Amino acid sequence: MNEQKRDMTGAWALNALDADERALIEDFLAQDPDAASEAHSLEETAGELARGLEPEAPRPELKSSLMARISQTPQLSTVDQDSSEEDRSAPRAATHRRAGVPPTDAETETAATSGSTTGPESDAGSDAADGGHDATVIPLDRYRSSVRRSRWLSVAAAALMVTSVAGVGLWSSERAARDDARATIEALESQQAGSDEEQEMISALMAADDTSQLTVPSAHGGDLHVMYSRDQQAMIVQAAGLPELPSDSTYQLWIVDGTAKDAGLISEPDQIVMAREEMSPTAQIGLSIEPAGGSEEPTDVIAIQEL
Amino acid sequence: MAHDPPPSHDPPRSAAQPLTAPRGGVPDDSAASAIAELLHRVGEGQEDAFSDLYDRTSSLLFALVKRVVRDVSISEEVLQEVFVEIWKQAPRFDARRGSAHGWICTIAHRRAVDTVRSVDASRRRDSAEGLRALDENVVDVQEEGIMRVESQRVATAMRSLTPLQSDAIRLAYFSGYSHSEVAKILDIPLGTAKTRIRDGMIVLRDSLGVTS
Structure with missing residues (x-):
């Protein structure tokens, strides 16, 4: 059967499969790095065939209407959940599932302040339980710029004052773009909210090369926004929109790798929790509901996701 | 930052200028x-x-x-x-x-x-239409008088295919037919269409020097 699927790498690369076949093949490619590599090389080859065509300039009017359109069009912010568009995710799966851009400013603001607005769909529970597709990992460089942008308004005045006093000159968004890591840290540091410890951890995560961001949906609604660095053995988790629990229960975070290690309690629906733990390459983050005070081992797991 | 572009010393290309290799047959890195x-x-x-x-x-x-x-x-x-x-x-x-x-x-x-x-679903169910498209593709490739370097490179690679491989790939890529439509138009079993497309693409990959 797999040999038959292997025969379809060429048709896959030429977009010559119907939707069902495509989905079938992409599942197969996700599990077979050799076949994925072949499929990907054939996809590149298809692109080379296009070079053989005589280029033909489209009418100039098309560009102006297009430019107007994209200025109103938000860019995508999460991992593709639509299988019909996962054209490059199969080869990608052979390395590490990771994609996406930061949420738009508005979404980031929501996540950072009031938590997730739209609860997960009814099937989020099963997705979460099997390490599902709702979670997104965002590379840090993207995250940095999103943080810079989303917090920009709230700190713009302060930043402007700082740079003027320092004689550096007018702050400009261009300059911020060139130096956004530092700008981000400055922005975070100038915020009143957040403890020193939080700021220290955020700074450490911002500085680490391997920091990633992840959003983990909970089966009961709400999300965990996770930023972590294996190098720094550091993780900061913001709960967002978790339903309130009765007073005799609490949420508890876990880092799971064979065994589950306690990573802290979440007693407020939007609490921030920090953990300084080793995270192996196969480690997962989990969330469970426990009796008040927490447990030695997770009882009722409502979210789990690979880090 | 990792994604900052390096300073570019090249003047921008004009819209009309094709993306061709400046010399030889290798794409311009x-x-x-x-x-x-x-x-x-x-x-x-x-x-x-x-x-x-x-x-x-x-x-x-x-x-x-x-x-x-x-x-x-x-x-x-x-x-x-x-x-x-x-x-x-x-x-x-x-x-x-x-x-x-x-x-x-x-x-x-x-x-x-x-x-x-x-x-275009209904028109394309007609196999004769597919064969006509195939003919046009052939004419197209041959009639380009002065071919650009890139066109020559692709045309040369296409010539290394068997006729069946070439037809199947051109129907699929340049005319957008699915592999089952390709099989029907060329009157070959579906399995044969799949393997011809794959084998042909592998030949093209190697001939065009695509590395993965």
Whole structure:
């Protein structure tokens, strides 16, 4: 059967499969790095065939209407959940599932302040339980710029004052773009909210090369926004929109790798929790509901996701 | 920052200038990396980078879309959709996973194919139509008097295929037929169509020097 699927790498690369076949093949490619590599090389080859065509300039009017359109069009912010568009995710799966851009400013603001607005769909529970597709990992460089942008308004005045006093000159968004890591840290540091410890951890995560961001949906609604660095053995988790629990229960975070290690309690629906733990390459983050005070081992797991 | 573009010393290409290799048969690496850099900047939401990317790639993508879709005004609509999708998806582009050229061509080709399969379904069920498309493709390739270097390179690679491989790939890629339609038009079993397409693509890959 797999040999038959292997025969379809060429048709896959030429977009010559119907939707069902495509989905079938992409599942197969996700599990077979050799076949994925072949499929990907054939996809590149298809692109080379296009070079053989005589280029033909489209009418100039098309560009102006297009430019107007994209200025109103938000860019995508999460991992593709639509299988019909996962054209490059199969080869990608052979390395590490990771994609996406930061949420738009508005979404980031929501996540950072009031938590997730739209609860997960009814099937989020099963997705979460099997390490599902709702979670997104965002590379840090993207995250940095999103943080810079989303917090920009709230700190713009302060930043402007700082740079003027320092004689550096007018702050400009261009300059911020060139130096956004530092700008981000400055922005975070100038915020009143957040403890020193939080700021220290955020700074450490911002500085680490391997920091990633992840959003983990909970089966009961709400999300965990996770930023972590294996190098720094550091993780900061913001709960967002978790339903309130009765007073005799609490949420508890876990880092799971064979065994589950306690990573802290979440007693407020939007609490921030920090953990300084080793995270192996196969480690997962989990969330469970426990009796008040927490447990030695997770009882009722409502979210789990690979880090 | 990792995605900051290096300072560019090359003057921008004009829109009409095709993306051809300056000499020899190998794609121009500097042009390829310029597109990748532009795409990274587009992924950061820079509209001026998007404008440059459009100028550099729209003629090629329009040619590709039009080859598959054929109708000019539908092709123009599809081209716009393709560039909106490039804009939306650009943050996900990762140069380590493939070339920028391949990435934008995949988006354009996919969109063009989806369009003809939905818009043109009834006409395309007629196998005779497929054979006519095949004839036109052949004429097209042969009648380009002074072929660009890139066209010559592709034409040479296509000549290394068996006739069946070549027909199957041209029907699938340039006319947007599915592999089962290809099998029907060429009157061969579906399994044969699949393996011809794959074998042929592997020959082309090696002949065009694509590394994965």
